[in-house]
Amino acid sequence: MARSDPAQFDARQADHYPFLSGIALARPFQIFALEIDGRPALTFAAANLAEADAICMDPHLRSDLCGLTSAGAPVCSANSTLSARAADQREIAAFEHAVSRSPVSDEPTMAFLIKVDGVVVVTIDP
Incomplete structure (x- = not known):
């Protein structure tokens, strides 16, 4: 897979991406960044931009995000704009890192x- 398309994956590439072992690869997907009021906040996989x-x-996602804080400030508010865009290389690497350390x-x-705030990251060994 050429990295010129920074976040396109499909089932044929699963052997090359062992970090995807816990994801059902029934269809191609891309890695996206969710921005909150223009600030990248998290990454996730989806089939397409729609x-x-x-x-x-x-x-439910908005509600969960509204309940979180970062450095004491709310991560999201009821009036925040949530938008998705294709993840950049650094964001894809963060997603790959998280998936590789997540349980299946x-x-x-x-x-x-x-x-x-209050989130402790734990690496779980198989």
Whole structure:
């Protein structure tokens, strides 16, 4: 896979990306960054930009983000703008790092790009 398309993956490439072992690869996906008021906050996988935008509009995600703080300030508010864009190389690396250290799960993985108060990162060995 050429990295000129910075975040496109599919099932044929699973052997080259062992960090994806916990993700169901039934379809191609891309890595996206979720921005909160223009600030990159987390990364996640979605099939395309339309699906990524739908994830950003999820009221449960917004509610969860509104309950978090970073350096004492709310990460998100009810009026914050949540938007998705293709992740850059640094953000893709952060996502890959998080997925490689996550236990195998059918649930989606999201990797924070910001420090979240009260969150302790734990590496789980198999």
